[in-house]
Amino acid sequence: MSISIQKSFDERSSEGFGKLYLVATPIGNLEDMTYRAVRTLQEADIIAAEDTRQTRKLLTHFEISPGKLLSYHEHNKAASGPELIRFIIEGKNLALVSDAGLPAISDPGSDLVKLAVEKGISVIPIPGANAALSALIVSGLPTERFQFIGFLPRDHKDRDNLLNSLQDEESTMLFYESPHRVIKTLESMFKAWGDRKVVLARELTKRYEEMARGLLSESISWLEEHPPLGEYCIVVAGAHPEEVKERKDAWWQPLSVEEHVRHYEEQEGLPRKEAMKKAAGDRGVSKRDIYKELL
Incomplete structure (x- = not known):
């Protein structure tokens, strides 16, 4: 097993790679943007965005050139991801942004981070707003x-x-x-x-x-x-916690759904529909869920 160590503030890696910056953007109010986030976008060689139209408005507001803007989203990540990694390996610094908030949370940025880590590229968080x-x-x-x-x-x-x-x-x-x-x-x-x-x-x-x-x-x-x-x-x-303990300690926990329903049929003499209803109540699910389990 080998440990990989990242020194985020080394000027350049020994391989001459650039760095991948994950830059938080506003979740609503433009004043959510931090000074560091603005500076990072200004200094980056490339900015990869989920929605270039949305990001272009942000860059224009902060007087950052949109000329270095590239598209990276769910539908083109398979082709765009390796291309962006190639730019970083060539020595370019890349800033990744999402539509709002932190990139790599519920968006394809996590895939790009994985590719970067596999290639030994430094991945640096530029924190900010998160919904x-x-x-x-x-x-x-x-x-x-x-x-x-x-x-x-x-x-x-x-x-x-x-x-x-x-x-x-x-x-x-x-x-x-x-x-x-x-x-x-x-x-x-x-x-x-x-x-x-x-x-x-x-x-x-x-x-x-x-x-x-x-x-x-x-x-x-x-x-x-x-x-x-x-x-x-x-x-x-x-x-x-008491509800959880009560559920875990319940008499029916070791039973399958079929065994649970059969218990009420055989031990209490209930019709199958009533037995299913009681089992559903015990388990905190609907009678329909019990029915599906028994199909």
Whole structure:
């Protein structure tokens, strides 16, 4: 096993490589930009952007030449990534930005970082605004332990499976969601976990920044009366430790779904539908989920 050591502030690596800078950009308010981020973009030989139109506006605002702007996004990363790495190996410094916030969080920047690390290129963070952490610190929910999930899968089955797997997660959870899907996502959370404290943070650092705090059920009702607008950060309280312990100690835990249902049929004489309903209640899932398991 060999350890790779990066000295971020060496002027140039011994191979003569340039460096990859991960530059945070505003999540809403242009004043989110740091002095260091502006200087890094000014000095970079190349700027790789997820959306060049959006980044061009940012560069124009800070009077940075857009002539060194190249495209790097989910749909061209397979071809563009190795090309960008080649530029760095040739000695050019590259600054990577995303549409908003920190690059490599819920965007293809992580793939470019992986390529750079494999080639021994120094990867340097230029920190700044981040939507998920901004929502967390104003949420009023515990911040000692948290888990970033990001965007949930679009497929409803994959989404429900992921949420069910997080039922016993005790840390505060952070999600991103679009206005078109936020109600459906909250409904799925309610179905998987029951009622929990939640904070809906939208338009962070912008003029119409808003935090809605309440329970999942209350938030769903609120959004039905106040149509969702803007991108959302959803901060959800983790499971209560006593609930988790109670679930793990439950008599039915060692049983398969089939055995669980059969127990109610044989021991309590319940019809199959009633037995499925009771098993679903024990497990905190819907009767439909039990039915699917038994198919």
